[in-house]
Amino acid sequence: MASLDSLFQAAKAIQAKAYAPYSRFKVGAAIVTADGQVFTGCNVENAAYPVGSCAEAGAISAMIAGGGHRIAQIVVMGEGENLVTPCGGCRQRIREFAGPDTPIHIAGPEGIRRSFTLDELLPFSFGPDNLTDR
Numbered sequence: 001m002a003s004l005d006s007l008f009q010a011a012k013a014i015q016a017k018a019y020a021p022y023s024r025f026k027v028g029a030a031i032v033t034a035d036g037q038v039f040t041g042c043n044v045e046n047a048a049y050p051v052g053s054c055a056e057a058g059a060i061s062a063m064i065a066g067g068g069h070r071i072a073q074i075v076v077m078g079e080g081e082n083l084v085t086p087c088g089g090c091r092q093r094i095r096e097f098a099g100p101d102t103p104i105h106i107a108g109p110e111g112i113r114r115s116f117t118l119d120e121l122l123p124f125s126f127g128p129d130n131l132t133d134r
């Protein structure tokens with residue numbers, strides 16, 4: 001199983017590859033699945049601003065393309081002194097593949113700054129169960 005430090009290092013490495021010429025705000029995300037596979041993503045901006053995508057979305061795409069289904073833990077690394085927590089859309093994207101207790105670690109270049117559960121960041125959430133429990 002990948003250690004939290006190796007997941008942090010993976011997030012840091014992918015953050016450096018972000019394509020963020022407009023915001024100049026690079027973000028990296030690294031997911032480890034229950035079976036220990038690591039998938040990463042970075043934000044990819046676009047001259048048509050709304051078309052840009054978040055780091056978390058990239059990491060989730062990589063996970064699905066790589067055969068992963070379940071997020072065990074995720075590290076998100078942004079820039080600056082503030083906590084860079086996933087945007088609302090990405091909280092919902094994570095929700096699809098994680099449980100309420102899944103850790104979401106928010107990092108800066110020096111290390112993990114704070115860890116949340118998904119339920120803390122997205123309480124009373126809507127998910128796949130809402131569509132199946134009918």
Ligand SMILES: O=c1ccn([C@H]2C[C@H](O)[C@@H](CO)O2)c(=O)[nH]1
Nearest residue numbers: 023025027043054055085086087
């Ligand atoms: O959790 C976050 C927050 C922001 N961004 C990206 C989107 C945009 O490219 C830039 C500035 O918002 O950072 C992410 O990738 N993930």
Ligand SMILES: [Zn+2]
Nearest residue numbers: 054087089090
């Ligand atoms: Zn987002």
